[in-house]
Amino acid sequence: MMDLTPFREKIDVIDRQLVELINERLALAAEIGKAKRSVGGKIYVAEREAEVLRKVTSLSKGPIKNDALKAIYCEIMSAAIALEKPLQIAYLGPESTNSHQAAIKKFGSSVDYHAMTSFADIFTAVEKKEVDYGIIPIENSTDGSVRDAIDQFVSSELKIVAQLYMEISYCLITNEPLDQIKKVYSKDQALAQCRLWLQRHLPNVELCDASSTARAVQIASEQPGAAAVANELASVRYGVPILARNIEDKANNMTRFFVIGREPSGAVGGGRDMTSLLVLLDENAALHSGTLLKMVEPLSKRGINLSKIESRPSRRKAWDYYFYIDTGGHIDDPEMREAIAEMRQYCTMVKWLGSYPR
């Protein structure tokens, strides 16, 4: 083998420079933190982080992949934030759920994480300032919307401040051989995302709801004949072996998560923002033709892109709905403000849920 010493010596020199530069960068963030604290400014600034990630990925000519560069920067910014203030993040626990993994992907390893038992508890913890931000799953590419998460926005004034997408891969986790499994536990969405695999390999088992994928692994560790559908992290965390990997029905199984907070995010600009709305129509809207069209026309006629619309029962009366809407653009864009003002003429309520980097 050729002599590696000269290469390693060069790497050592670069590492010294990298460490110096990282610490220099962090010291600047600490100064920014001081300035923010004196005026009560936001510590985590989603739009600035989105801009930093865009800049560094556009500067890079490889060979590092953009995702790897982003992960490194996420950790650097996490360390920067920790110097400004110890940030507290709530997620749907227990430890090692997909939400926990997503929270770590977004905020890195230098902040504090708090496991909550329900979406409602996450919202309450942020509202009561027990934590700074919460992270909630909102939709999955195989299984669709996480409805109980969307419903929380009806009665909350919290804002969506950022979003992230994470690929989710499931394992069958159990102490049992396949033919001894009687019950498979998981969160309903996870079971739904693995339905075909479960039907093919475990056609006669009972599928049981658990409050989270990680809770399912805890049950599988205690109950004879039980298995769990969860991620690899949970298998390691609770010490239950993996019997099968990649059991999700569709490859590229992605989940979209929202970061929720008390203060809204500013605009990134350049078409790189999104805005989410909750719209309630008049109680008798279903009786009038064209109401739905009127609801979205103020957006479409201004060229504002509509990427998702989901109806949910309003619980005011039967067959009455509210609509959750994702659009392109930021609330500070004049055309978005105009569109929302016009929508308010036709709708009982148009609630702005937040504008955040795409």
Ligand SMILES: C=C(O[C@@H]1C=C(C(=O)O)C=C[C@H]1O)C(=O)O
């Ligand atoms: C340093 C700042 O605070 C945080 C850290 C950032 C960073 O390390 O680049 C960017 C945005 C903020 O979440 C800032 O607001 O610029």
